[in-house]
Amino acid sequence: MANGYRPEVIQRAFVDFVGSRLHPFWSLTAPKLRLLARYTLSEDLIALQFETNQAFRQQVSDWQGGQYVNISVLIDGIYHQRSYSLVGLAHQPLWWHDDIDTKARKNRSNLTVTIAIKPQGLVSDYLTKRMPIGTILNSSVPSGSFTLAQALLAKQSTSIDKHAAADMLKQSAPLLFIAGGSGITPMLGLITQALQSGHQVTLLHYNRTPLLDNQWQQLAAMYPAFTYHLINTEDANSYLAGTRHISTDSLLALDLPLADTQIFACGSHALLAGLHTATNKITLPNGKKLRDHVTVENFGNILPDFYGEQTHDKAEKPGKQTVYLRARQQQFSSDTTLLVAAEKAGIRLTHGCRQGICQLCRCHKISGVVKNIQTGKMSSDGDEFIQTCINVAMTDIVLDV
Template identity: 65%
Template sequence: MTNGYRPEIIQRAFVDFIGARLHPFWSLTIPKLRLIARYKLSDDLIALRFESNRAFKQQVSKVMGGWQGGQYLDLRVCIDGVYHQRSYSIVGLAHQPLWWLDDTTESHTADQRHTVTIAIKPQGLVSDYLTKQMPLANVVDTSLPLGQFTLEQTSILRQQISENDKPIPLLFIAGGSGITPMLGLITQALNNGHQVALLHYSRTVSSKLQHQWQQLNDNHPDFTYHLIHTEEPTTYLAGTRYLSAEGLLSLNLPLADTQIFACGSQALLAGLYKAAAEITLPIDKQLRDNIIVENFGNALANIDNGSNQTFDKTIPVEEHTVYLRSRQRQFSSDTTILAAAENADVRLAHGCRQGICQLCRCNKVSGVVKNVQTGKVSGDGYESIQTCINIAMTDVVLDV
């Protein structure tokens, strides 16, 4: 008997419809999370631990085999009858125990292989609701783990081995709650044998985080960390509370061959790019090319690589045409693609307008764009871009 299409006698969507009315956590196709615990990591950082449903576990295992350090989830949260979507970093790695849990008391709340933990700074409507108001056992819809702020996505790491036949050094720079995606990244990097250094700038001191870094330092000789408490001068690097070229050089890392991961406010990232511009590397190398960022601030890098001013409309940018292939529409652009589309009365999907939420992400078919936060120029081929933080450097075709 030949194999061919076999229609489902009972549609999975129908089963989901009935199951959701029996219990909101049940679904064959929709990933869902159920809140089971909250933990205070610091004065301004709360961790939320969720149990995942069968659909989440199966899809993550089948498609991804888990998740990577540095990835995030898009949560869909209902508040007063209105659904809101927000992105939150995942703490740690799949199947990795949370270091602050007492194995004898809390590890049996739910099998840790079936849980996922995010960390949130309690600010804004959704974050306040999740950290302070949402009852335990409530259920939210979620995406699968997303994001390219990972070890595998960096061009320098694809080389794998340095001149000394060792994995290349990694530098992680975080400001405040920007430490959350670093928790899994650092553990993964150490497990892969990388030399790792961490700079964490924060206004508060977290005993739980300090305990984690000290444990890693005790277990991994190649891990060093610097906690810069912005109100305590004795913790400053190179004598300044701000990120500086002198501070980076004081780490004694081979910066030309070091991959830098950074996550934090626009002020922190602006300071990083300014410091990178002041450091001289061997010919044909620029330190900013080694930087991968995940940010929660406004755009900060100028279109001109030689400057560190914030991008705005006063900076002259040559006008180019953006084509929307699926809609058969086009418009002229001399600013970010999203802003140009709105100026031409063209509606594109968007959320935060700051490069954080990923809701504006779409596929570029051809053309060159430039990221106004990092200054990096794309290739000319097919790739995923965010319209709110990219400008057209040539005519561009989007699969929209």
Template identity: 65%
Template sequence: MVTGYRPEVIQRAFVDFIGSRLHPFWSLTTPKLRLVARYPLSDDLIALRFETNGAFRQQSFKETESWQGGQYLDLRVLIDGVYHQRSYSIVGLANQPLWWSDDTNTKAAKSRRHTVTIAVKPQGLISNYLAEQMPLASIVDTSVPLGGFTLAKTNLDSKRLNPLLFIAGGSGITPMLGLITQALEIGHPVTLLHYSRSELSQLEYQWQQLGDVHSTFTYHLIRTDTPATYLAGERYLSADSLTALNLPLADTIIFACGSQTLLAGLYKAVAEISLLEGIQLRDNIIVENFGSALPDFEGDSDQIDRQPQTEAHTVYLRARQRQFSSNTTLLLAAESADLRLAYGCRQGICQLCRCNKVSGVVKNIQTGKLSHDGYESIQTCINIAMTDVVLDV
């Protein structure tokens, strides 16, 4: 008698198809969100609160108790008959009240377990639609929480509560909202350095609350148009402003998120400090970034807003039996050769461009690290070829 494989009498996909016709929010397999509220966080940042369906909760909480601070969601939004996908940072942690909320009663606390909140900067087609046009109760498909910009994915010594420095520019603060809360709850000393041009009333209230509860939390809000807020008299991030924080930088883990100019300034600052003090700070940096400009890791400020280029190498797509020459990111080089590769955010966040490298060495333009020469998974939007490369595409 044959045992083992048992075909499904009724396919889950068929059940999903019928169920979606009866109730579009219901699904066995597809995580979905339903918009329930909007909250202004600053002049140019909106928080969107969503109810989650059963598939989202089942898949998100399957392996861990909740998502991690610093993670994001890939939303699939239908606008004028066309689906668009974008990544948005999750605000806060699961099962915790949001600081601007007055949900203190038992019923609200119970319903909060079934919600997730993201932060949106209203710019561009999709973000504007989400922040200003999409009706309440609208339903969108989503991924489960994703991303490695978390405490869990770092090499923090579990026996030592390393000092943590969070450096954000503008809306780069959004993935840090949950991260900072989580770090303080664990017991890490936390310092926040946030550069912004806009009013931050709701966010500043959050930092004040955390400062009242946790004596190990220090924050600096740098308004780039207000000299009284500058550190060491510096308008932008520099070696002087970092040393003015009086942190043990050699033992401090730095989380950074912001524009490429901010990140380039950070790498330049830590390089100057390393030269003066004989310590290596570059490996202490964990980056989440956005924008299309890419930092120059050799510190040439004239190249901050240009795409990185190297000596041209040949990239071979094994499955397609096609090849092209590349002296920039693999994704851009393929598109210049009229070859279409999968992509999403084009910023190294969403993972949709990830593929397998069969051989060759590539360089990650976010971290500056070189890969090994063998088989591994890479992202084409943030890697450049340093030798001839074979991709399993």
């Protein structure tokens, strides 16, 4: 059988199983991370640096700014999966230097990844405070669409001339990055990549205390096209346009050519809802709203207030709907995301990241209409798979759960 099926004499999964018993960091196929060090960035943000195994490096030689990894953490005999943004870019040093970095530089093959976490919740608290150095975690490879490439796609989808849109983002197109709290973590890689590509970049970061100030100073010294505003929400002297929150006035105060500016935003739902309201009030020369230029990454599980009279038709606002769980013979009322509504009713549904990323909450919808709170897309009334963490019921629905 020259061109036919050739079974493996020794299955790779078997080799992985045996190898993991000899050394848990070994694998032919499974990406893994080993904790090297922790760094305190502020009182509420901790960076974790990981070494990658050979399987990770074989599948990934680079990643884009703004991407994330899924990691699986074993706590008290239960695996928990979470998604965390990568800080910085591959093969580019971050702003700290110590023995770990010196050791890593001696062995260039040991690609490292860094994430930054706010110590809150079961998994984050364990990662930042209790997990021993040297602990090995199962990981995904970097993925995600919160990238500069996504901005190009957004421009293309709202422009008649796609070639002009592509040219616009190649070099000098202005980019505005807006972050709140720990939403700053994916911004470092994104901003560095944008500056290296020749973009004009402006950063707005809303936080209780200044964060990564030295890093932003270094970037501003290296790239004259970089401007940043660190808004201390407890210090009126740092406010933009006299307000501690994102607003239409604060966006206009930046004096950017908004018709050509693409906006990246990452933070709490409160910040994103405020940005949605502010950008909806700004009409561009082509008749479109500035909100059409916004690319969003978000955290948390609270349904954002995107159903106000100014942003959506009242008919789109979800009321109290009944969700039937066919396999469990249970039901509950929902006017928020299906996952949150189930938890309020004392019903536990499978979930992971709570951000629409990891797919662990994906389930089978038998009937009814739901709406994706991230994209605004309405589902059909029929049979399909949905994610409970990012969908709200617009009618009574039946889930095969």
